[in-house]
Amino acid sequence: QQQVKQSPQSLIVQKGGISIINCAYENTAFDYFPWYQQFPGKGPALLIAIRPDVSEKKEGRFTISFNKSAKQFSLHIMDSQPGDSATYFCAAKGVWDYKLSFGAGTTVTVRA
Amino acid sequence: NAGVMQNPRHLVRRRGQEARLRCSPMKGHSHVYWYRQLPEEGLKFMVYLQKENIIDESGMPKERFSAEFPKEGPSILRIQQVVRGDSAAYFCASSPTSEKLFFGSGTQLSVL
Numbered sequence: 001q002q003q004v005k006q007s008p009q010s011l012i013v014q015k016g017g018i019s020i021i022n023c024a025y026e027n028t029a030f031d032y033f034p035w036y037q038q039f040p041g042k043g044p045a046l047l048i049a050i051r052p053d054v055s056e057k058k059e060g061r062f063t064i065s066f067n068k069s070a071k072q073f074s075l076h077i078m079d080s081q082p083g084d085s086a087t088y089f090c091a092a093k094g095v096w097d098y099k100l101s102f103g104a105g106t107t108v109t110v111r112a
Numbered sequence: 113n114a115g116v117m118q119n120p121r122h123l124v125r126r127r128g129q130e131a132r133l134r135c136s137p138m139k140g141h142s143h144v145y146w147y148r149q150l151p152e153e154g155l156k157f158m159v160y161l162q163k164e165n166i167i168d169e170s171g172m173p174k175e176r177f178s179a180e181f182p183k184e185g186p187s188i189l190r191i192q193q194v195v196r197g198d199s200a201a202y203f204c205a206s207s208p209t210s211e212k213l214f215f216g217s218g219t220q221l222s223v224l
Contacts, residue, residue, distance in 0.1 A: 102155040
């Protein structure tokens with residue numbers, strides 16, 4: 001069963017707009033929540049990550065918002081650019097674990 | 113420092129043949145993971161290895177699939193007697209710590 005549920009499956013946004021991807025989890029032992037970006041024909045690459053002790057982390061145009069009580073976290077891409085068009089995966093890992101559990105992915109298309 | 117190297121990039125096999133996928137981790141990384149990716153299903157964990165040891169193979173089918181990470185040389189994912197359902201992209205990732213994963217570009221396996 002999918003330990004991390006991701007939505008939407010795909011989204012289209014205009015250049016300069018905001019892309020928002022949401023993920024939810026059940027396992028309260030998860031303590032590491034990364035986001036990966038994947039371009040066609042390439043492997044996923046780490047974009048940004050957060051731990052539950054903070055509610056938000058920002059790196060450039062990418063921001064993770066984390067809601068521990070709701071067991072949800074989201075990725076916001078501000079001022080979206082055509083070069084951001086890719087598939088984004090959320091993931092989670094527990095302190096007792098050594099493998100990442102991935103969401104199903106969101107394909108983001110940024111129209112110029 | 114070269115990234116994670118996977119070969120071949122594309123592999124075509126007929127049903128019943130064997131597929132061998134190779135992965136050379138980044139220098140200094142002792143943790144190796146194999147993931148399988150199917151369209152709209154995200155990345156599914158298969159196996160986690162350290163040098164000469166299989167740590168967790170809970171995501172790998174018990175039959176026909178095996179993995180190794182010898183003391184010298186690349187990690188190998190072997191699929192015996194391939195079937196059409198094995199067609200997928202297989203990604204290898206390495207890590208120095210079991211947290212931040214660095215992915216290769218994957219091997220696309222097609223079974224005819």
